[in-house]
Amino acid sequence: MLDEQAKKTMLRKIPHGLYVCGVKDGDEVNGFTASWVMQASFQPPLVVNCVKNDSGSHAMIKSSQVFALSVLEEGQKSMAQTFFKPQRRVGNKFEEVEFYLGETGCPIITDSLGYVECRVVGAVEHGDHTVFVGEVIAAGVHREGNPLLLESTGWQYGG
Ligand SMILES: Cc1cc2nc3c(=O)[nH]c(=O)nc-3n(C[C@H](O)[C@H](O)[C@H](O)COP(=O)(O)O)c2cc1C
Structure with missing residues (x-):
């Protein structure tokens, strides 16, 4: 039998970065704060990006089959805060955030450490998040710096 409390405690020990997807x-463009992201293959370069099924962004990735991950820098907690609100509630999240469109046409945060852009090559639709597997087809470095870590924010997303 699954020990619910142990499951929650241990899953919350998995370290995560914070990104704007x-x-x-x-x-139409949108973006959301993502943490369930990791590299999944060297060759071809793959990442997994787990996206909440009922979010606005989920429907957009399903339709366009592309996404971009902007890597936030330590200290950019307020940027992450802007993007964890649902578009259907707050409207255009990019209104006061400088961005540009990448090769995929997805928005990239100008004031971030850099980005990867992905084309979806697979999806596992089993739980309340879809595991999108993305092949990295473009990448760029904006500046040197340390990434924003979920653990440093005091927020939880997991368990
Ligand atoms: C710390 C934190 C981490 C999050 N990580 C993810 C994630 O990995 N995947 C995801 O789908 N949503 C994640 N979210 C939730 C989305 O940011 C949130 O559902 C957002 O409102 C979706 O926006 P949209 O409906 O405009 O697409 C996270 C939220 C927080 C606060």
Whole structure:
């Protein structure tokens, strides 16, 4: 039998970074704060990005099959805060955030450490998040710096 408390405690010990996942659908763009992200292959370069099924961004990734991950720097907690609010509630999250469109057409945060852009090559739709497997087709470094870690924010997303 699963020990619910042990499961929660141990899953919360998995370290995570914080990213803004930029998405698009046609001319529309959006972005959300993502933490369940990791590299999944060297060759081809793959990442997994686990996206909440009922989020606006999920529908947009399903439709466009692309996403971009902007890597936030330590100290950019307020940026992460801007992007964890749902678009359907707050409207355009990019209104006061400088961004540009990458090769995939997905928005990239200008004031971030850098980014990778991905084309979706697989998806596991089993739980309340879809595990999108993305092949990295473009990448860029904006500046040197240390990444923003979930653990440093005092927030929890997991368990
Ligand atoms: C610390 C933190 C980490 C998060 N990590 C993820 C994640 O990895 N995947 C995800 O789908 N949502 C994650 N979220 C939730 C989304 O940011 C949130 O559902 C957002 O409102 C979705 O926006 P949208 O509906 O405009 O797409 C996280 C939220 C917080 C506060």
